[in-house]
Amino acid sequence: MPTKDVLTSADLTELRQSALGTADPLGIAAELAEAVEQGRLADPADTGRALTLAAEIAETRARLDAALRYADRAVRAYAESTEPDAGFARALHARILFRTGRSDEALAELTALRPLLDSQPDAAAYLSAALEAGGRTDLAEQWLTEAVETALRGRTAEPTAREAAGLLFFLLQQRHRVRRELALPHDQNDNLADRLENELFRTATTTTEPEPVERLFLPRGEFGALLARWPGSVEAYGRDWDEHRARIQRELVRLADSGRVGIGPLRGGLEGLAGHAERTGADPAGTSARAGYAAELAGRGAQLPWPPERNEACWCGSGLKYKKCCLPRARG
Incomplete structure (x- = not known):
């Protein structure tokens, strides 16, 4: 830019x-x-x-x-801000302190942030990532385990995916990832994490209006880099850029035909996807990372205007007029 x-x-x-x-x-x-x-x-x-x-x-x-x-x-x-971005900034600061050899200061900063595990869904990802950067993956597992136990305390039955959506789900997901890195054996909470993820995936794939994941758009260069880095992502994103943007155009037309307004492609990038996958422990080429990253972009408002006028530049960034580019792709 x-x-x-x-x-x-x-x-x-x-x-x-x-x-x-x-x-x-x-x-x-x-x-x-x-x-x-x-x-x-x-x-x-x-x-x-x-x-x-x-x-x-x-x-x-x-x-x-x-x-x-x-x-x-x-x-x-x-x-003294308590907004989620403030917690992330402090955890990033601690991560850099670890990498510059100031481990005691880093650990003190993260310890002060630890209570956020009980209230902010994103805290599980950024605190565990910072601890791992400092070689304290064992401590990340301990903190996440205690936060999960706190969230589950008083329950007489395992939560459903709907009940767990949000804070508990992210705690379980990050704990599961950290325990895999430590090569720890599966326990009942790892099993719970697997079950909830499968339930949420089934819900996402059976909904009649699968958005925002179907609106996730990668510009030409980013799309090419994605396939080069993770060839297995072809099924999720398309065999080539033409197929990728045709899928998105068809989804946008379908949503518009159903009466939806204010919709548009969610412009993403390779590094953004990789960062989301790293934070969540998901396979970057898989469905879970794609859906989660799309939801993250939607939450940030990373939406392109759509549809353009017929003679305006196409939304995909090809440089061609919309009527000569993606407009006809919805018919394919």
């Missing part, structure tokens, strides 16, 4: 999805920090979010000195 005078919340969402695939991601991280310093954020409340993204980019490129500077500033920006 070229430099802009003002960065909006939508710009930050787009950068999160695409920055790592650009030629100079570290340059984007520096631009984000400069935008904060120069007051170029449309919404000053996005300060912590912009700095957290800068820290993530720098950490991914192993520039830990820069990552720590950005993360320090992100934590200060969130101050």
Whole structure:
């Protein structure tokens, strides 16, 4: 994304999805920090979010000195905030502290965040990831086990998928993943995690309106990189880009014909999908990661306008007019 005078919340969402695939991601991280310093954020409340993204980019490129500077500033920006993004920023800060050899400080920061396991669904993923980065996967398993036991306390029967959706499901899912990494034997809560995931998958695949997963769209370059990295994803995403966007166009037309409004393709990216799969322990080429990532994009509002006018540029980014590109694909 070229430099802009003002960065909006939508710009930050787009950068999160695409920055790592650009030629100079570290340059984007520096631009984000400069935008904060120069007051170029449309919404000053996005300060912590912009700095957290800068820290993530720098950490991914192993520039830990820069990552720590950005993360320090992100934590200060969130101050006493209790919103979920604040917890993620602090966990990222701890993860970078681990990687720079400051393990005691990192562990103290994560210990202060531990109560979030009992209230915020995302906390299970970002706390366990930070502990694993510090070589404390055993502690992640202990914390998740205790949080699961707290969530299940007082129940006389195992929860259904509907009852467990949300906090309990994410705790069970992350605990199950961590225990696999530790090569621990299955216990009753691992079995429960498997059962709930299967129930949720069956529900998702039998619904008469399978969205947002069927609206997950990858631009041409991202789609090609996906198939190159995970050839097994062909079944979920399509044999080629033409089939991929034709599926999405047909789903959008179907939804529009059923009376739905305000719908559009959910623009994703390879690194976003890989990050979601890493956080959740799902197979990046599988149905679960695809559905979860689509839901995450929908929650962020990462939706492209649809449909364009017949003579406008097509939504898929091909550069062709809509009437010559994806409009006729719904008939295929």
